[in-house]
Structure formats: C-alpha cells, structure tokens
Amino acid sequence: MITKLELENWRGIKRGVIEGFQRINVLVGRNNSGKSSVLEAILLFNQSAEKLLLQRRPKQGWIDFIFIGQQDGARVKVHTIWGTAERLIKADSASPVMVVGNFSHSKLMATFDKVVLIDDRQLSEPNLDEWYSQLLAREQRLDKEWIRLVNETYGLCVEYLTRMRFPTFPTGESPERLVAVLGEPENRAVAVEWLGDGVRLGMTILASGLATEGGIMLLEEPENHQHPSALFALARSLVKLSQEHGNQIFTTTHSREWMQALLKAATELEFVGALKFFHLQILPDGNLWVRSLDAPDAQVLEDIGYDLRFDYEFARLPQKVE
Amino acid sequence: MRAIVMVEGLSDKVFFERLLRLMGLGQAVETYEYSEVGYLKIIRAQSNLPSAQLILLRDLGSATGEELQTEIDKNLQTLGKVKQVEAMHWLFVESGATLHLIPVGLPDDDDLKGLGIRRHELESHLLRFLFDHPEKCIHERTGCPIAKPKKLLQEILPIIRRYDPPLDSAKDVFQVLRGALGWTGGPSNWIGKLLRDVKIECEPAFQTLAERIKQALSTENS
Numbered sequence: 286m287i288t289k290l291e292l293e294n295w296r297g298i299k300r301g302v303i304e305g306f307q308r309i310n311v312l313v314g315r316n317n318s319g320k321s322s323v324l325e326a327i328l329l330f331n332q333s334a335e336k337l338l339l340q341r342r343p344k345q346g347w348i349d350f351i352f353i354g355q356q357d358g359a360r361v362k363v364h365t366i367w368g369t370a371e372r373l374i375k376a377d378s379a380s381p382v383m384v385v386g387n388f389s390h391s392k393l394m395a396t397f398d399k400v401v402l403i404d405d406r407q408l409s410e411p412n413l414d415e416w417y418s419q420l421l422a423r424e425q426r427l428d429k430e431w432i433r434l435v436n437e438t439y440g441l442c443v444e445y446l447t448r449m450r451f452p453t454f455p456t457g458e459s460p461e462r463l464v465a466v467l468g469e470p471e472n473r474a475v476a477v478e479w480l481g482d483g484v485r486l487g488m489t490i491l492a493s494g495l496a497t498e499g500g501i502m503l504l505e506e507p508e509n510h511q512h513p514s515a516l517f518a519l520a521r522s523l524v525k526l527s528q529e530h531g532n533q534i535f536t537t538t539h540s541r542e543w544m545q546a547l548l549k550a551a552t553e554l555e556f557v558g559a560l561k562f563f564h565l566q567i568l569p570d571g572n573l574w575v576r577s578l579d580a581p582d583a584q585v586l587e588d589i590g591y592d593l594r595f596d597y598e599f600a601r602l603p604q605k606v607e
Numbered sequence: 608m609r610a611i612v613m614v615e616g617l618s619d620k621v622f623f624e625r626l627l628r629l630m631g632l633g634q635a636v637e638t639y640e641y642s643e644v645g646y647l648k649i650i651r652a653q654s655n656l657p658s659a660q661l662i663l664l665r666d667l668g669s670a671t672g673e674e675l676q677t678e679i680d681k682n683l684q685t686l687g688k689v690k691q692v693e694a695m696h697w698l699f700v701e702s703g704a705t706l707h708l709i710p711v712g713l714p715d716d717d718d719l720k721g722l723g724i725r726r727h728e729l730e731s732h733l734l735r736f737l738f739d740h741p742e743k744c745i746h747e748r749t750g751c752p753i754a755k756p757k758k759l760l761q762e763i764l765p766i767i768r769r770y771d772p773p774l775d776s777a778k779d780v781f782q783v784l785r786g787a788l789g790w791t792g793g794p795s796n797w798i799g800k801l802l803r804d805v806k807i808e809c810e811p812a813f814q815t816l817a818e819r820i821k822q823a824l825s826t827e828n829s
Binding site: 574576577578582583585586588589590591596598599600601602 | 608609610611637639640641643644648649651652653655656657658659660703
C-alpha cells in the first residue's frame with residue numbers, strides 16, 4: 286500500500302509531497318490542480334508505464350512529463366508499507382525512465398505490476414474483452430463475481446457473458462464479440478459494446494479491480510457517464526473491492542455526489558477509517574498545496590453543508606508570484 | 608479568502624446571514640449551523656486548513672463571558688496544538704488557523720434583567736431591538752396593534768410563570784412575545800421582516816455582535 290508520494294518537476298508540479306494515504310483516497314481540486322498528475326505519477330511505477338503514459342499524452346513524449354525547463358528531469362518517489370521506490374525521468378536520455386533507489390522488494394514490484402488507470406478514454410477501446418479474458422484466466426474464475434457486481438451496481442439481470450458471433454445473420458457475417466445474456470425479465474442477449482457508456486465504464490472499473498486484486502486502482506473521474514442512482518452502488522462495489530480484495534484506490538473527482546456516495550458506502554460497510562480526502566492545488570510557484578481530511582471529519586463537514594471542493598476559498602494560500 | 612462562521616441553530620443562521628449581509632460581509636464569510644454535529648467536530652475538521660478563520664458564535668446561556676471562554680478553551684485543548692493568544696482568540700499552531708469566540712446574549716441589559724431573563728441567546732438581542740423600536744418593528748412591519756412589548760411582557764410573564772416557572776431564558780420569553788404578537792411562520796419570515804432596512808452598526812441591540820465580528824475579521828486580515 287502506498288503511504289506517501291513525493292514529486293519533483295513532475296508535469297505541472299515543481300514540488301509536492303502527499304502523505305497519509307489510506308486504502309481509498311479521493312483527490313479533489315480545481316481544474317489543473319495536479320490530480321491527474323498524481324495518478325500518472327503512481328502509474329509510472331508499472332512496468333508498462335512507458336506505453337500507458339505515452340498513450341495518454343502522445344504529443345511530444347517524455348518531455349511533456351517534466352516541469353517546464355527543468356534540466357534535471359523529473360523525480361517521483363513512492364513510500365509504501367514495503368519500502369520505497371523512485372523513478373527518474375530524463376527527456377533526452379536513451380532510456381528516459383530510470384529506476385533509482387530501492388525497488389527490489391518482491392511485494393512492492395508485484396503491487397506496481399497491478400497498477401491500473403481507468404478513465405473514459407477506454408470507452409473507445411474494446412477493453413472489456415481483455416478484462417473478461419483476464420478474469421476467466423484466473424485460477425479461481427472471477428467472471429461470475431464481476432457479473433454479480435455489475436448486476437448489483439446497475440440493476441441488470443446478466444446471467445453470463447460469452448464470446449459469440451452476434452447478432453446472428455444467415456450469411457454468418459457477424460463479428461465475434463462479447464455478449465451479455467440477460468435472464469428474467471428480459472431474456473435476450475446484448476453485445477456488451479452496445480451497452481451505455483456509464484455501464485461500460487462501470488464494468489471496466491469493476492473488472493479492473495477484480496483482475497488486479499490487491500493492486501492499485503487509479504480512477505480518473507469515475508462519476509462521468511454515471512446516473513446519480515448508479516453512483517452509490519458503484520461506490521459500494523468499490524469499497525467492497527478494497528475491503529474484500531485488498532485494492533488500494535485513488536480516485537479524482539469533481540463530483541460532490543461521488544464524494545457523498547463514497548462516504549455513505551464506507552460508513553455502511555464499516556470501512557470509514559480507510560477512506561480519506563485530499564484537496565490539491567498547484568500554487569503559483571509550482572508547489573503543490575495539499576489538505577487532507579479523514580472520512581469522519583469530511584462527514585461532519587458534509588453534514589453541515591460545507592462543500593469540500595471549495596476548501597481553497599477558506600484557506601490562506603501563498604499569493605501570486607510577481 | 609473567506610471566514611467560516613459557526614452558529615447554534617436555524618434562527619441564528621438566518622439572523623447572522625442577514626446581519627452579515629447588512630454589514631457588507633456577505634461575500635467574506637460563510638455561515639454554518641452546528642446544532643446537529645457540535646462545534647468542536649467542525650473546528651477539529653477545519654483546524655488543519657491553512658490560516659482558516661473560524662468564528663464561533665455561542666449562546667452565553669447562564670454563564671459569563673469568562674466562563675464561556677474557559678469552557679471553550681477546555682474543549683479546544685482536547686484537540687491539541689492550540690493556544691490562546693488573547694481573550695476569546697485561539698491559534699492552531701501547525702496550520703495557522705484561528706478561532707474567535709463571540710458570546711451571544713446581553714447579560715448586562717437592565718430591561719432584560721428586570722424581566723427575569725437569566726439565560727441569554729440570540730433572542731436577547733432581538734428583544735432589545737423590539738424594545739428600542741416598537742413602532743418600527745411591530746406596527747409598521749407586522750401590522751400588529753401592540754406598541755409596547757416590554758410593558759406587555761411585564762404583565763404576562765408573572766402570570767405564565769405561575770404555571771411554567773422559571774421562564775428565564777431569552778428564547779422562551781421571545782416565544783411568549785411572538786405568540787402574543789401572533790407572529791407565525793419560520794425564522795426566515797419574521798427575522799427578515801425585523802431586520803429589513805436596519806442600519807445594524809447603529810443599533811445598540813446588535814452593536815456588540817457587529818463590532819466583535821468586524822474585529823475578528825480585521826485581526827485576521829491585519
């Protein structure tokens with residue numbers, strides 16, 4: 286489990302330290318406050334980081350990940366309960382991402398191999414097929430657990446998933462695709478890719494959580510495409526994932542409803558001590574301002590109608606540098 | 608940067624929001640009601656917000672200002688890393704957040720004492736305002752024919768006390784007067800009517816509160 290993150294010259298952040306991470310971490314802040322940069326900094330420790338990060342920001346390559354004009358490159362350090370790990374990025378080096386420091390603990394490496402970042406870019410990719418294969422391939426098949434969570438979250442009646450040519454035409458020209466077979470009262474089949482964006486994004490989140498059991502889930506504004514009625518159910522499923530499967534979750538959000546849903550779900554499932562909120566803001570000098578709040582304190586503020594997303598209005602932050 | 612004003616109940620929230628707006632501080636502060644969760648939990652949650660300005664408005668009840676201050680200080684010390692920097696003013700040493708305590712009530716008011724009021728709340732200020740401006744508050748604003756609220760209370764309180772003693776809180780006495788005046792509806796309604804077009808800072812009834820709020824905000828901004 287990650288407990289602390291140190292950033293130096295990483296994307297828009299000149300310097301930042303965030304500590305006290307819990308199992309479920311909610312990152313809030315205005316646009317351009319460093320939330321996504323924090324997720325990407327964690328993703329940097331995955332062995333496929335180069336592929337994953339450059340897919341997200343393909344324009345110029347690694348130079349886009351280094352704070353403007355910093356010759357020394359960027360440095361990201363994570364502290365975990367198993368030790369620390371560090372990455373150094375040099376834009377002009379042949380091998381831009383370098384490993385420095387202690388990154389030898391097997392548990393640490395195994396955890397970072399199970400880092401996954403989910404955002405709504407994945408709606409345009411046929412990734413559910415991939416997740417389905419991963420869940421099927423597990424020694425203990427997890428596709429049934431996936432279907433159970435999806436049904437619970439979206440009130441669906443999926444009985445099973447299967448790959449088949451669908452829809453069936455006499456000419457046999459239909460493509461093979463992942464199909465959800467719905468039971469009572471619908472009794473029909475539907476291609477998974479035909480499901481709504483919210484359901485597909487939720488399915489991706491839940492599948493990735495199950496497939497990376499004990500790993501780290503990085504969720505970029507998971508509230509997107511979700512109807513308010515699905516938010517609480519999704520929050521509940523995520524809290525359960527963390528509680529029962531040991532995932533550490535980092536979610537960015539602009540949604541008060543999503544924050545409320547996580548608070549409610551964590552309280553109901555008696556996991557409130559594992560939920561924490563972090564308000565981020567990049568100061569004019571590039572340093573990262575962080576204010577953390579344990580869930581019980583966040584609940585008190587929520588109860589009186591205080592909106593955590595506007596914390597910065599009530600704090601005295603350094604003024605703009607002339 | 609805005610200050611966080613914590614008030615005891617719904618009437619207080621409606622009143623202080625209006626008072627702060629009339630003082631031209633509507634944008635500078637945000638008012639929150641703490642009756643459900645307790646002020647200490649809010650202060651604990653906000654004490655790590657860098658240089659946050661917290662203002663706690665607390666009914667005096669039957670205590671003196673000093674007694675109230677001692678009680679608040681004792682509770683604040685349970686949070687740790689807090690020190691009192693001057694009267695009614697504390698500093699959270701790590702975050703630089705501050706807390707100002709503003710007692711609510713008029714324990715030195717002779718008219719209120721004369722009516723047997725021993726416990727003080729926001730309603731102490733409202734009663735004082737009604738006593739000062741019976742024509743303006745009652746005739747003009749509500750159309751009620753009763754012109755002398757103090758005299759009315761002097762007459763009816765002894766009778767009610769025979770059945771329901773001690774009737775010594777400003778809140779209860781104000782309820783009696785509200786009933787006699789036939790003021791129904793929620794606080795937004797009657798507080799709104801009372802405070803329409805009032806020059807708050809010129810009113811003895813609200814002067815202390817207004818001065819203390821301004822002082823708390825100016826201390827922070829200096």
